[in-house]
Amino acid sequence: AQTVTQSQPEMSVQEAETVTLSCTYDTSENNYYLFWYKQPPSRQMILVIRQEAYKQQNATENRFSVNFQKAAKSFSLKISDSQLGDTAMYFCAFEGSGGYQKVTFGTGTKLQVIP
Amino acid sequence: GAVVSQHPSWVICKSGTSVKIECRSLDFQATTMFWYRQFPKQSLMLMATSNEGSKATYEQGVEKDKFLINHASLTLSTLTVTSAHPEDSSFYICSARDLLWNIQYFGAGTRLSVL
Numbered sequence: 001a002q003t004v005t006q007s008q009p010e011m012s013v014q015e016a017e018t019v020t021l022s023c024t025y026d027t028s029e030n031n032y033y034l035f036w037y038k039q040p041p042s043r044q045m046i047l048v049i050r051q052e053a054y055k056q057q058n059a060t061e062n063r064f065s066v067n068f069q070k071a072a073k074s075f076s077l078k079i080s081d082s083q084l085g086d087t088a089m090y091f092c093a094f095e096g097s098g099g100y101q102k103v104t105f106g107t108g109t110k111l112q113v114i115p
Numbered sequence: 116g117a118v119v120s121q122h123p124s125w126v127i128c129k130s131g132t133s134v135k136i137e138c139r140s141l142d143f144q145a146t147t148m149f150w151y152r153q154f155p156k157q158s159l160m161l162m163a164t165s166n167e168g169s170k171a172t173y174e175q176g177v178e179k180d181k182f183l184i185n186h187a188s189l190t191l192s193t194l195t196v197t198s199a200h201p202e203d204s205s206f207y208i209c210s211a212r213d214l215l216w217n218i219q220y221f222g223a224g225t226r227l228s229v230l
Contacts, residue, residue, distance in 0.1 A: 033217060035218075037221075042223070043153075043206065043208075043223070043224050044221065044223045044224070045159075045208065045210070045221035045224075046221075047218060047219075047220070050218060091158060091159070095217075095219075102149075102161055102164065103149070103161075103219060105158045105159050106158065107157070107158050108157075108158050
């Protein structure tokens with residue numbers, strides 16, 4: 001079974017600064033997908049970024065980028081120029097390939113952006 | 116991104132009654148939908164996988180007679196909490212898989228309070 005570990009329960013960052021959230025996972029699969037989801041106080045889960053394991057290039061979405069280290073099974077999220085609206089719970093998630101695969105979520109990191 | 120509508124957003128019911136929660140994919144067809152439960156300050160726990168036209172697949176420890184799932188069309192899945200009790204009070208979230216991009220899009224969640 002796959003496991004996803006987020007070792008930082010809470011983090012804070014000053015507005016406009018950069019912060020990195022850590023995520024490690026364990027799997028025996030070679031092809032899979034990794035995600036970062038954001039859950040603000042409204043509790044709506046929002047997809048932040050997605051990475052396909054077969055792609056070596058790290059995914060980026062505007063201020064959000066990942067550092068995907070397949071051999072180390074590490075998938076960290078970097079948020080640049082942090083904004084107050086980035087305050088939320090961030091969940092790292094893993095999904096195996098092959099269709100109808102379940103998504104396994106980490107325990108989450110609560111990020112507070114300080115004005 | 117795609118939109119998943121979940122209704123109601125908040126429901127209060129008396130112990131012993133049944134509650135139905137709807138999950139609709141508004142702009143894509145979803146052969147697979149997922150139902151999660153989230154306790155305060157915790158991660159999402161997968162309850163069941165809902166497959167259009169077939170029986171749902173329940174995770175270990177989830178009572179299928181308690182949490183009835185119906186996925187009668189490619190855009191609608193329902194979760195019925197039967198004979199609800201106070202311990203069923205929780206936040207329930209659905210998601211629908213967009214097969215084209217292999218991304219799960221989430222509903223806004225339903226807060227269930229059983230008195």
